[in-house]
Amino acid sequence: MKLAIVGGGSTYTPELISGFTRLREQLAIDEIALIDTDSQRLDLVSGISRRMLTRAGHPARLVATTDLVAGVADADAVLIQLRVGGQDARESDETWPHEVDCIGQETTGPGGLAKALRTVPLVLSIADTVREHAKPDAWIVDFTNPVGIVTRALLEAGHRAVGLCNVAIGFQRRFAANLGVEPDAVQLGHVGLNHLTWERSVRVGGHDRLPQLIEGQLAELADEVELPEALLAQLGVVPSYYLRYYYAHDEVLHEQRHNASRAAQVRAIEQELLSIYADESVDEKPEILERRGGAFYSEAAIQVLAMMQGEDSVARVVNLRNDGMLPFLPDDHVIEVPARFNGAAFVAEPVDALPDDVRGLVSAVAGYERLALDAAVHGGRGRTLRAMRAHPLVLQHDRAEKLTDLLLAANRPFLEWA
Known part of the structure; x- marks a missing residue:
């Protein structure tokens, strides 16, 4: 298969290449096309990627191009992993909401809305090019945040697309290690929206081991997601780290105001990575890449790509159409739930009814997401304000007004209508 990676100049890309070399038996790739508008970064990343493939004896041909049409031409699958505005835009998302006492985060709350407005139009434009030049049955795998909103934009526009996040596979790996089993022996009862999910069961051999984990490792689990033990004990489930922005908003806001932004940390890591990639003697994934984030990113991508090729029949957590799974x-x-690929489409596994508190929060965030997509596709301050006000972390009209003005001031270079 030919795999095209849009945003191939990302410092993440060698993590993908490492996965392709380690897991080559799971996925046969003949050609990898790295596509990026930043030719300097693309040159460095493609250089180390080629060296990694050569070191591993992987047969795939790797090409690097700034030409989107050439890159996606005849591709079997296209993975999108871009960040509009780079780390500078991310740092903006993480800071201006503080002026109105809201958390700053690139996928959740006001910052997440800003990222959606910047990202959706570009991804839809890229997808149109994929539809025209890739193979007729090519799939788009979206890693670009906010994944839920971006994936829905793609599906609403009629593209063959699925969204992917590394939160579930991270939990699967950690639970497997705790239980002393292989990762694929663990099936998660993972449910919610992207970056708003809960692990409701951890099944091994048909038996749910989550009650045992919560009882015996409550302190460790709570520490991992940075939430109170009492909360996990009462819920009887393990929330993703992103629920901390809701369950501990004020604590997180205090931390953000007194610590360097995540964008600043990542920017420094990226500069070090690019220096390493420039060294032509380096032909392995650098250890520092683990600090960049995205743990198990390559494994998650390979699993989904293998599903599409008919090489993996296990249920995997993806972002897909609801189609009645959550009836509200x-x-x-x-x-975002476990699903299987039936040869033509991803089909969600059955989902048990959610408790009232979880259902209420999912409903509220889903309402915001729908308004956010409307604003991203059609533009306008009024649509942006309505989406901002609908987010559960905002709600107050005056606060939403101020946040909308801050968003527009910070993002005018990226919004044609602003």
């Missing part, structure tokens, strides 16, 4: 949401909304 519209069918066309995008949810």
Whole structure:
């Protein structure tokens, strides 16, 4: 298969290449096309990627190009992993909401709305090019945040697309290690929206081991997601780290105001990575790449690509159309649950009814997501304000007004209508 990676100049890319070399038996790739508008970064990343493939004896041909049409031409699958505005835009998302006492985060709350407005139009434009030049049955695998909103944009526009996040596979790996089993022996009861999910069961051999984990490792689990033990004990589930922005908003806001932004940390790591990539003697994934984030990123991508090729029949967590799985949401909304690939489409595994508190929060965030997509596709301050006000971390009209003005001031270079 030919795999095209849009945003191939990302410092993440060698993590993908490492996965392709380690897991070559799971996925046969003949050609990898790295596509990026930043020719300097693309040159460095493609250089180390080629050296890694050569070192591993992987037969795939790697090409690097700034030409989107050439890169996606005849591709079997296209992975999108871009960040509009780079780390500077991310740092903006993480800071201006503080002026109105809201958390700053690139996928959740006001910052997440800003990222959606910047990202959706570009991804839709890229997808149109994929539809025209890739193979007729090519799939788009979206890693670009906010994954739920971006994936729904793609599906609403009629593209063959699935969204992917590394939160679930991270939990699967950690639970497997705790239980002393292989990762694929663990099936998660993972449910929610992208970056708003809960692990409701951890099944091994048909038996749910989550109650045992919560009882015996409560302190460790709570520490991992940085939430109170009492909360996990009462919920009886393990929330993802991103629930901390809701369950501990004020604590997180205090931390953000007194610590360097994540964007600043990542920017420094990226500069070090690019220096390493420039060294032509380096032909392995640098250890520092683990600090960049995205643990198990390559494994998650390979699993989904293998599913599409008919090489993996295990249920994997993806972002896909609801289609009645969560009956309180519209069918066309995008949810994040385990699913299987039937040869033509991803089909969600059955989902048990959610408790009232979880259902309420999912409903509220889903309402915001729908308004956010409307604003991203059609533009306008009024649509942006309505989406901002609908987010559960905002709600107050005056606060939403101020946040909308801050968002527009920080993002005018990226918004044609602003």
